[in-house]
Amino acid sequence: MAGYHGGQNVKGGLYLNHSTWEFESIPRKGGILSGNNNTGYNRLPRLTVIVAGPLTGLAYIISLPILFCLSFCYLLARWVGWRLKTVR
Numbered sequence: 001m002a003g004y005h006g007g008q009n010v011k012g013g014l015y016l017n018h019s020t021w022e023f024e025s026i027p028r029k030g031g032i033l034s035g036n037n038n039t040g041y042n043r044l045p046r047l048t049v050i051v052a053g054p055l056t057g058l059a060y061i062i063s064l065p066i067l068f069c070l071s072f073c074y075l076l077a078r079w080v081g082w083r084l085k086t087v088r
Contacts, residue, residue, distance in 0.1 A: 003041070004043065006033050006038070006040075008041075014043070015043050
C-alpha cells in the first residue's frame with residue numbers, strides 16, 4: 001500500500017488515517033486529503049473494504065453474547081463466593 005499525507009491531491013477511493021483510525025472517502029474525480037503533512041494515510045482497496053466490513057460486523061455480533069455470558073458467569077461466581085464467605 002502506498003502512503004499518502006494530508007493536503008495531498010489523490011484519486012478517488014477510501015483512505016485510512018494512521019493516527020485516528022478514521023476513514024476518509026474521496027469522490028471518484030479525486031480530491032485533497034484533510035490534515036497537514038504529518039497526517040499519514042493509506043488507500044484501501046475496494047474489495048478489502050467490501051469483504052472486511054461485514055466480517056468485522058459478524059465478529060462483533062457473535063462475540064457480544066459470548067462476552068455477556070462469560071461476564072454473567074464471572075459475576076455470579078464472585079457473588080456466590082462473597083455469600084459463602086459472609087455465611088461462615
